[in-house]
Every structure is written in structure tokens, then in C-alpha cells.
Amino acid sequence: MSSATAHRPDTTRAIVQPADLHDEYVSRPASARKRARLAREVTSQVLLTLVLLLFLMPFIWMVATALKPGNEVFASPPSLFGSEILWSNFADAWTFVPFGRFMWNGLVVSVLGTVLVCVTSVFAAYSFARMRFRGRSALFALYLVTLLVPQEVVVIPMFIFMQELGWQNSYQALILPWAFTAFGTFLLRQFFLTVPRELEEAATVDGASRLRILLTIIVPIAKPAIGVLAVFTFINYWNSFLWPLIIISTQDMATVPIGLNSFLGQQGNQWQLLMAASTISMLPTALIVIFLQRHLVKGIALSGLGGR
Amino acid sequence: MTSSTTAGAPTTSSAPRRAPSLKRREARTAYAFLAPSGVGFFAFTLGPIIASVVIAFFAWPVFGERSFVGFQNFVTIFTSDPIFWRTVGNTLLFVVLYVPLNFVLALGLALWISPRIRGRGLYRLLFFLPAVTPIVANALVWRLLVQPNGVFADIASWFGVEQFNPLGNEAGAMAAVVAMSLWQGFGYNMLVFSAGLDSIPDHLYEAASLDGANAPRRFWHVTLPMLSPSLFFAAVMTLITSFQVFAQPYVLTGGGPGVGTTTMVMYLYQRGFQLFDLGTASAVATVLFAIIAMITAVQFLGQRKWVHYE
Numbered sequence: 001m002s003s004a005t006a007h008r009p010d011t012t013r014a015i016v017q018p019a020d021l022h023d024e025y026v027s028r029p030a031s032a033r034k035r036a037r038l039a040r041e042v043t044s045q046v047l048l049t050l051v052l053l054l055f056l057m058p059f060i061w062m063v064a065t066a067l068k069p070g071n072e073v074f075a076s077p078p079s080l081f082g083s084e085i086l087w088s089n090f091a092d093a094w095t096f097v098p099f100g101r102f103m104w105n106g107l108v109v110s111v112l113g114t115v116l117v118c119v120t121s122v123f124a125a126y127s128f129a130r131m132r133f134r135g136r137s138a139l140f141a142l143y144l145v146t147l148l149v150p151q152e153v154v155v156i157p158m159f160i161f162m163q164e165l166g167w168q169n170s171y172q173a174l175i176l177p178w179a180f181t182a183f184g185t186f187l188l189r190q191f192f193l194t195v196p197r198e199l200e201e202a203a204t205v206d207g208a209s210r211l212r213i214l215l216t217i218i219v220p221i222a223k224p225a226i227g228v229l230a231v232f233t234f235i236n237y238w239n240s241f242l243w244p245l246i247i248i249s250t251q252d253m254a255t256v257p258i259g260l261n262s263f264l265g266q267q268g269n270q271w272q273l274l275m276a277a278s279t280i281s282m283l284p285t286a287l288i289v290i291f292l293q294r295h296l297v298k299g300i301a302l303s304g305l306g307g308r
Numbered sequence: 309m310t311s312s313t314t315a316g317a318p319t320t321s322s323a324p325r326r327a328p329s330l331k332r333r334e335a336r337t338a339y340a341f342l343a344p345s346g347v348g349f350f351a352f353t354l355g356p357i358i359a360s361v362v363i364a365f366f367a368w369p370v371f372g373e374r375s376f377v378g379f380q381n382f383v384t385i386f387t388s389d390p391i392f393w394r395t396v397g398n399t400l401l402f403v404v405l406y407v408p409l410n411f412v413l414a415l416g417l418a419l420w421i422s423p424r425i426r427g428r429g430l431y432r433l434l435f436f437l438p439a440v441t442p443i444v445a446n447a448l449v450w451r452l453l454v455q456p457n458g459v460f461a462d463i464a465s466w467f468g469v470e471q472f473n474p475l476g477n478e479a480g481a482m483a484a485v486v487a488m489s490l491w492q493g494f495g496y497n498m499l500v501f502s503a504g505l506d507s508i509p510d511h512l513y514e515a516a517s518l519d520g521a522n523a524p525r526r527f528w529h530v531t532l533p534m535l536s537p538s539l540f541f542a543a544v545m546t547l548i549t550s551f552q553v554f555a556q557p558y559v560l561t562g563g564g565p566g567v568g569t570t571t572m573v574m575y576l577y578q579r580g581f582q583l584f585d586l587g588t589a590s591a592v593a594t595v596l597f598a599i600i601a602m603i604t605a606v607q608f609l610g611q612r613k614w615v616h617y618e
Contacts, residue, residue: 044425052434058491059437061459062449074457124345131338132331139346146353148604150552152573153593156586157359158352160368177356180348210337239442241555242573246581257444261559264448271452278445285440293433297499 066090066276073271086272093276101252102259103280105171109255110237110284113175117233118226121184126214128185129192130200140189143182151178152242159246173247174255178237184229191225192218228299231292235285256281364594368587370580381591391567392592395575398482402571403550405486406493410546411539413490414497419531421498422505432502436495443492447559450488454560478568481561485569489556493549497542504538505531536615544607551600572596 053060060080065073066089068082075082094100127133128140158177167173195218203213219226241257248254254262260281263274289296364381368374385392417435421428438446453460456473464472474480508531516526532539554573557563563570563578570578572592580589 041426044420045427048420048425048431052431055435055491056437058446058449058453061453062445065452073452074455076457076462078459078462120345120348123341127338127341131334131341133335133338133342136338139342142354143349146349146357148548148601149357149597150548150600152552152554152576153597154353154356154360156576156580156590156593157356157363159580160359160363160586161352161356163370176348177352180345180352182349182353185345210334210341214341235440239440239444241442241444241558242577246577257442257555260442260444260448264559274448275452278442278448281445282441285442286437289437289440290433293429297429297432297503 062275063279065272066093066279068272070270070272089272089276090280093273093280096270096273097259097263097277098251099259099277099280102254102256105174105253106238106256107284108171109174110234112171113179113237114230114233116175116179117181117184118230120180121188121229122214122219122222122226124185125188125192126210126218129189130197131210143185146182147186155243155246158243162247168247169249169253171253174244174253175237177243178240184233187229188222188225191222195221224295224299227292227295231288231296231299234288238285360590360593360597363587364590366587366590368585368590370584370586374587377587381588382595384588385591385595391570392575394567395570395572395592396595398568398570399551399553399572401482402486402489402553403547405482406489406550406553407543407546409486409490410494410497410550411542413494414542415501415539417494418498418501418505422502432495432499436499438492439495443555444559446492447488447556450484450491451560454484475561476565478565481565481569485553485557485560488560489550489553492556497546500538500542501535504535508534533616537617540607540611540615544604547603547607548600551596551603 064080067085067087068089069084069086072082128136128143154177162168162173162177199217199221200213203217208216238255239257240255241261244255244258245261248258251259251262260274260277263270263277365376365378366374367377367380421431421435425431452458454474455461456471456476460474461472464470474484512530512534513526516530521529552573553571554577557569557571558574558577561569563574573596576589576592576596579592580586
């Protein structure tokens with residue numbers, strides 16, 4: 001890495017400038033410079049690809065195992081591919097446990113939860129960012145304080161609350177407890193504050209209501225921020241484990257992680273089916289992230305969704 | 309709706325009279341906008357936070373009578389509980405191993421990928437992938453790998469290590485949990501640091517170079533200070549979340565061998581939902597929260613010493 005950073009001033013510029021322009025800045029002969037740069041680039045690429053392959057090895061092994069005959073999962077010596085490629089494992093995983101049901105439950109909970117979080121956050125965030133009312137700063141401070149309280153701390157009162165309402169083992173119990181956390185409101189408020197007031201003032205002069213201003217001016221501008229909130233809310237709901245483990249008691253209400261966990265130990269771990277199911281379980285969030293990667297990197301940087 | 313245009317009317321006498329009504333109307337709209345979030349917030353966030361402390365002072369079985377017992381639950385876990393302190397120790401050990409390693413990996417890779425490498429978007433994305441896939445699925449894959457007859461054992465045997473079974477002893481099991489958690493989690497911080505690195509202006513490095521600063525000095529005097537807000541934020545978040553570790557040991561090791569990898573949240577779960585003792589579980593949650601709050605407070609107090617905001 002030290003060699004990679006040795007010529008740091010040029011390297012940062014290389015991001016924004018074409019390679020030939022880049023060379024004007026240095027005194028060494030262009031050809032020698034270019035060759036050294038190319039060599040460094042190639043070395044870096046090769047090393048990084050190796051590290052990445054090593055890093056992705058668990059995923060690679062997961063997919064490979066998902067395609068093996070069951071009796072070859074622990075074959076020794078190990079081989080990436082079994083004696084035959086069994087695509088049928090994916091279909092078998094689907095029926096071995098009600099995996100379609102788990103996926104459906106997960107989608108219902110994640111989609112509804114995401115919509116709820118986004119809608120309530122947009123309205124609350126706009127209210128905090130742009131409107132005056134008594135108790136605004138105190139209320140916002142309360143919101144902020146709760147950001148530091150981990151979900152794990154409140155699962156017990158939440159469980160009792162759901163019990164009192166008679167909501168155990170239901171969609172609303174999976175969705176509602178995590179649909180009103182302060183995070184979305186905080187994130188969107190930060191973004192709304194950066195929208196110039198002049199944009200709204202013109203609309204106000206034209207007689208537009210607050211609701212109209214919010215929906216036709218602010219929300220379109222804030223789409224990237226709302227999108228980031230939506231993606232991460234979806235991912236959190238989809239991957240959530242502790243709470244469903246506590247509140248869900250029947251298989252027909254299980255979400256994907258609970259379903260996967262219940263797989264384990266059933267009729268002597270069918271690892272090839274379990275790996276097929278794991279592969280399927282990763283698809284929704286992985287695809288979302290792959291398609292939206294550029295926005296997400298920006299969003300993570302701006303909003304502070306990091307630090308897991 | 310139309311009042312905003314009439315409010316501008318140049319009658320001096322009407323202005324002070326109309327202003328408060330406008331204000332009141334705005335406040336009414338504001339409360340209406342806030343209501344859905346606010347009601348849910350009090351019912352599902354603030355209420356449970358307060359209740360979690362209250363419940364810790366009760367004997368509160370899942371089924372049956374509850375009764376106020378004062379500090380009894382805390383006394384129990386602090387003095388007569390055979391494993392509470394073990395779970396605190398395990399959690400602290402996890403945090404102490406996980407957080408620094410996470411930072412080294414995340415910052416190291418962010419530096420490596422950031423400046424000039426072609427396809428860096430793809431690299432970042434792929435290193436980030438385990439962070440967005442279900443932890444349970446990730447942990448299951450690792451469980452497959454570290455089985456005594458799994459592929460890691462085969463690789464170990466090439467290096468002359470026979471009887472490879474990390475989950476069979478406490479140190480090995482904790483190492484497996486930490487390794488799996490790092491693999492799963494460092495991508496978040498890598499992205500945060502990458503974005504932070506991208507936003508450092510070139511001219512700072514140029515100026516430093518002109519002053520004769522070499523690469524390590526530039527890293528120490530330009531990169532680190534400029535990155536310090538990102539580092540601080542990531543430190544706070546990573547510490548909070550690492551104290552909450554649950555799914556990795558639950559799926560990978562089952563908390564074992566013995567209670568070797570049982571964490572505080574895992575203990576909270578067992579105590580509350582397997583032993584049906586919600587009062588004591590709440591006491592565990594309260595202690596967990598107190599630890600997190602203290603550490604976060606210390607971090608915020610300490611940030612003035614090293615975090616540079618522009």
C-alpha cells in the first residue's frame with residue numbers, strides 16, 4: 001500500500017482527469033511515468049482481485065454447495081463442483097420447508113414497513129425542518145435521544161405491549177414496532193434543511209398549501225434521500241432476526257431469517273438445501289444494492305447509515 | 309392558502325393581528341404533519357424505552373402474576389447469577405477484538421481502493437455485499453465452512469493442522485464469531501471512509517507535498533484529520549452495534565461451547581424468552597444500555613481532542 005500512496009498528489013487528480021492530461025503535471029518522461037503507473041495499476045488489480053476472491057469465498061462456497069448432491073457436501077478432498085450440478089436443489093429447498101411463504105411474509109413486512117417509515121418520516125421531517133410550533137425543539141431533542149437506544153433494549157417492553165394488544169404472531173407486530181423510530185425523520189430533516197427556502201417561497205406566493213409544497217417541491221428534490229431511507233429500511237426489515245424470533249411462534253408467519261434458522265436441524269441438516277435457501281434469501285437485498293449502488297454510496301456517506 | 313398574499317397588504321393596523329393567526333395555522337398544520345410519526349414514536353419508541361427500565365424492577369413472568377421487587381433483579385444478576393458476568397465479559401471481549409479490527413480493515417481497504425483503481429465502484433460494492441444480506445444466511449454459510457468436516461478443516465489439513473474444530477473450544481469459537489462478524493460488517497465503515505477520502509480536496513495534498521511531507525506524514529497530517537469526523541461517527545456507531553451482537557453467535561456457535569460465546573443480548577433473549585423471566589431480562593437490557601450510554605458519552609466528550617470539523 002505504501003507504493004500505492006507514494007505519489008498521492010497525482011493519484012487523487014487521476015480520478016477526475018484523463019490519463020494524458022495527468023502527465024502534464026509531472027517532470028519525468030511521459031513514457032517511463034506511464035509504464036510505472038501501468039505496472040502499479042496491474043499489480044494492484046491482481047492483488048485486489050485475489051483478496052476479493054478470498055473474501056467472497058463463503059458466498060462462492062454457498063452457491064457451489066447449493067448445487068451439489070446432498071451426499072457430496074462434505075466430500076474430502078473438497079471440490080467446488082459436485083459430480084453433477086443439481087439445479088433441482090433450489091426447487092427442493094422451496095418445498096422442503098414452506099420457503100415461498102417465508103419469502104412472501106418477508107416481502108409483505110418489508111414493503112409495508114418501508115412505505116410506513118417513508119411516509120411518516122417525510123411529514124414529520126418537513127414539520128421539523130420548516131415549520132414553527134410550540135415544543136418543536138424539545139420534541140426533536142426527544143427524537144434525537146432515542147437514536148442512541150439500541151433495538152435490543154426495548155424488545156421486552158415491546159413484547160409485553162404486543163401481548164397486551166393480542167398481536168403476537170402477526171404482521172402488525174412485525175411491522176409497527178420499528179416503523180416509528182426517529183432515524184428516518186432525522187435523516188430526512190437533515191436533507192430538507194439543505195433545500196433552499198426560495199423554492200418554496202415562490203410557491204407560497206402563488207398560494208400553494210403546505211401539503212402541496214411538500215409533495216410537489218420538496219419530495220421530488222429529496223428523492224435520493226428518501227430512496228436511501230427506503231432501501232435501508234427494507235434491508236433492515238428483511239434481515240431482522242431477534243424480534244421475529246421473539247414474536248413469531250408459527251411457521252406460517254415466519255420471515256426469511258426465521259425460516260432459515262428453523263431449517264437447521266430439521267431431519268439432519270440438509271446443507272445443500274439450506275445453502276440453496278440462503279442463496280435465494282440474499283437475492284432481494286443484494287439486487288437492490290447492486291442496482292442502486294451509486295446512490296447508496298453517496299447516501300451512506302451523507303446520512304450516516306454506516307458503522308455496523 | 310390565500311392569506312399569505314393578503315398578509316403582505318400594507319395596512320399597518322392589521323399586521324400584528326393577523327400574524328398570530330397565521331402562526332397558529334402553521335402550527336396546526338405542523339402538528340397534523342407530525343401526528344402519525346409522533347403518535348407512533350410515543351407508543352413504539354419512547355414508551356418502550358421508559359417501560360424497559362420500569363420492568364427491570366418487577367418480577368415479570370411471561371405467564372402469571374407480576375410483582376414489584378425493587379432492585380432484586382439487579383442484585384440477582386450482579387451477585388448470584390452464575391453466567392451474567394461471563395456474558396458481559398464475552399461481549400466486552402467481542403467489542404475489544406471486533407471494533408479495532410473492523411477499523412483497520414475498513415480504512416486499509418478504503419485507502420487501497422479509493423484513489424486510482426479502475427472499477428473501484430464494483431470492488432466497494434462486493435466488499436459491502438455481506439453487510440446487506442441476512443446475517444442468519446451469512447452465519448449459516450460460515451457454520452458450514454467451520455464444521456469439523458468442512459472445507460476450512462480440509463484447508464487446515466494441507467498445512468498440517470489435524471482435528472480442526474474452532475467451535476470446539478472457547479477461544480476458537482470466539483475467534484470464529486469475530487472473524488465472521490468482521491467479514492459481514494466492515495463494508496459499512498469501508499464505504500463511509502471511502503466517501504470521506506473522496507471528499508478530501510486535492511490541494512491539501514499538493515500543499516503538503518510542496519512542504520516536503522512524505523506519504524506517511526501526509527496520511528498523518530492530512531488524511532487522518534480530514535477523515536476524523538467520519539472516523540468519529542463510525543466509532544460511535546460501530547461500538548453501539550457491536551455491543552448488540554446476537555445473530556452471529558446465536559447461529560454460528562449457539563453461544564457455546566458452554567457459555568463461551570454467549571453475549572449479553574443472547575443472554576437477554578434466553579433469560580426472557582426461554583426462561584420466561586422478563587424482569588431479569590429487562591435488568592440485563594438496562595445494564596447493556598447503561599454501558600452503551602456511558603461509552604457513547606465518553607466518546608462525545610473525547611471527540612474535542614481529535615475530531616476536526618471544518
